[in-house]
Every structure is written in structure tokens, then in C-alpha cells.
């Protein structure tokens with residue numbers, strides 16, 4: 348059902364969900380594609396098209412019931428299930444992420460923290476004991492890990508990402524400013540993804556890249572650009 352859906356549509360679903368959360372907090376019970384479109388700075392056609400990838404959520408001419416559409420988007424995005432997350436690299440950024448409470452709004456649960464610094468191993472951060480990265484394989488044998496957040500120095504990120512793939516994670520949120528290269532192996536038909544990387548999604552988060560893009564757009568105001576997605 349979800350093949351052929353543009354990545355941007357998924358980003359917009361996250362934006363619509365955030366808008367619905369705000370509407371619900373303001374006790375607004377109904378919305379429409381026009382209203383959602385205005386709040387998300389997209390067209391109503393775009394809203395309807397994005398939602399149509401996943402089903403029929405509204406009533407023609409009546410719009411959407413906020414809690415119902417919110418519940419449906421939560422279901423589509425998989426936010427109604429528990430996601431076990433490990434953080435690899437528990438330095439400044441890794442600790443800030445571990446201490447940031449919003450992840451628990453949905454069922455993202457930090458289950459493990461991994462580092463290599465002997466001063467950090469054994470320390471408690473938000474109720475979890477930092478373990479050495481060499482413990483990750485054994486940890487993964489007893490605890491399901493769905494996602495890994497990568498907050499190690501750039502020159503360590505590729506190896507750490509491989510450790511996460513070997514541990515069976517299905518998604519990596521990469522904060523290090525490098526492009527992670529999933530391991531491949533040669534076959535008669537050419538290079539193929541190694542089995543541990545099949546189906547693994549990588550998302551990059553880089554605020555420095557955002558600052559660089561901002562610098563460009565500030566220098567080129569005629570290209571003014573307003574990002575409307577996450």
C-alpha cells in the first residue's frame with residue numbers, strides 16, 4: 348500500500364499531525380483540507396492527495412474530525428506502537444537528546460546508551476547506564492532495537508552505523524555530518540546491499556547544513572524559500 352509514496356508526503360504527514368495536535372490542544376474538533384493547507388502552507392489539493400495515499404479520512408463537504416484524523420495519522424506513521432531506541436555517542440549531543448523529554452510524547456523509548464569513553468561508561472544518563480559500544484551485539488540479543496541515533500564524531504560514524512546495522516536496527520537517525528554508506532557485497536549482477544542493511548532507513552539531521560543553506564538564501568533574497576515540511 349505504501350510503495351510509490353513521495354518522501355515529501357511523509358514529511359507533510361508529520362506536519363499535519365503537529366497541526367492536529369495544536370488544534371486538539373485548543374479544543375478545535377473539526378478541520379478541513381483548506382484549513383490544514385493554510386496552516387501547513389501547502390494547497391488543499393496537496394493535503395487531500397497526501398491523505399489519499401493512506402485512505403479516506405474525511406466526509407465530503409464536512410471536513411475532518413480532529414481526533415479521528417489525528418488518530419489515523421498516528422496509526423499511519425506507526426506512532427501508536429513502541430519504538431526502542433539506542434543512542435550511540437553519549438557526548439554533548441547524545442546527552443542532550445537523551446535528556447530531551449519530547450520523545451516520550453509518543454512511544455519512543457530509549458533502551459540503551461553506548462559510547463567508548465571510559466569516563467562515560469557506567470555513568471547514568473536519564474536512568475540508563477552508558478555501556479561500551481562493544482556491548483551492543485550482546486545487548487541486541489536480549490533487547491529489540493528499532494532505531495539508533497548516531498551522535499559520534501564524523502570519523503567514527505561509518506563504523507558506528509555498521510554496528511547499529513549489525514545489531515538489527517531498522518532506522519538510523521544520523522547526526523554526524525557524513526553520508527553513511529551501507530555495506531555492499533559483490534554479486535554476479537553487481538554490488539548488492541549486505542543483508543544487515545536491507546530495509547534500513549537512514550535519516551540525516553544537520554543544523555549546520557541548515558545554517559549554510561540559510562546563508563545562501565539570505566545572500567540571494569530573490570530566491571526566498573520558506574520550508575513547509577519537517
Ligand SMILES: NC(=O)c1ccc[n+]([C@@H]2O[C@H](COP(=O)([O-])OP(=O)(O)OC[C@H]3O[C@@H](n4cnc5c(N)ncnc54)[C@H](O)[C@@H]3O)[C@@H](O)[C@H]2O)c1
Nearest residue numbers: 436438439440462463464498499500501503523552553554
Ligand atoms: N546534526 C546536527 O545538527 C549536529 C549538531 C551538533 C553536533 N553534530 C554532530 O554530532 C556528533 C556528536 O557531536 P558532539 O558535540 O556530541 O561530540 P562529542 O565529542 O561531545 O561526543 C561524541 C561522543 O561519541 C563517542 N564516541 C566516539 N567514537 C565512538 C564509537 N565508535 N562508538 C560510540 N561512541 C563513540 C565519544 O566518546 C563522545 O562521547 C558529531 O558528529 C557532530 O558533528 C550534529
